[in-house]
Amino acid sequence: MPLVVLDVREDGTVTVTVDGKRLDPDPFAPPWRRSSFGQIIVRATNDRTTPARVEVREADGTTFTDIIAARSRRSRPEPEPEPEAPAGPVFHTVEGEGFVPGEDVAVAVVTGHTDAARTGTARALIDPAGVSVDQAGGVIEVILFGRVSGTTIIRRVP
Template sequence: MRKSEPESVPVSIPFVVLDVHADGTVAVTVDGKPLEPDPFAPRWRRSSFGQIIDRATNDRTTAARVEVRESDGTSFTDIIAPRRRRAPQPKPEAEKPAPLPVFFTVEGDGFVPGEDVAVAVITGHTDAAGTGAARALIDPARLAPDAAGGVVEVLLFGRISGTTIIRRLP
């Protein structure tokens, strides 16, 4: 007994014909049936090609064979492929609000009023106040503990006075 094989079904794609007239208007058929523009819309024109293809292919979800017949007797044929379907994007999980950063304050005296004070673990620079005091706000997210047991030190260095303040962060 022979295995029965399913019958092959011929592949069929819509056949779109655009007959371009000398005045630039276009008559369109899909598989021999007229495809008219929307009611009250102007007649199809050469510039309507994209709209015609979108309508004939259900917004390019199916392929179509397109033949354009020009008024001078020339013609060309092409296959319009459907757009690739994108996999649906997974829905993002409910995002947890990011924790607010905790800042540490490092202060020291002895700076020249208005001098530039370097901050290290270098995260930026700050200016000394009019009283000669300086302070820096340190974002712990930007700090990396050193290899010596996780101790983080911050240095304030006055670029004019040479004042150096070293503090350990808690």
């Protein structure tokens, strides 16, 4: 079982040895500090695959000793079966007549329905985070709306 010694200085930096050999932080990394304890243990125990005896020597002369146990090795989980790749996107064509040549035509997918009030007004509350296509029964409604002509085409797409 390796002996890991952490010598804590007054400024909070730490010198680390493992079985008498110095263990330095990675190149260009800041010096070890008291807060680096977890990283030090991981490096000194080869990612906690081996147990180690740890001795912490404080600047005031107090010493603490502990045994760090190796992590229990877990068996690797069974790989999840890969989902079947979709055959690719399915495109549907929606057509209609009565538009002015070249006009801007809005395309809308119906996500729900509402009723008109007795005054003839209708209101819809849209939650942008919850917008999804209503595919109940596998049918989608699509609206083509001519911005100049006012032509409105509603088609159901299987």
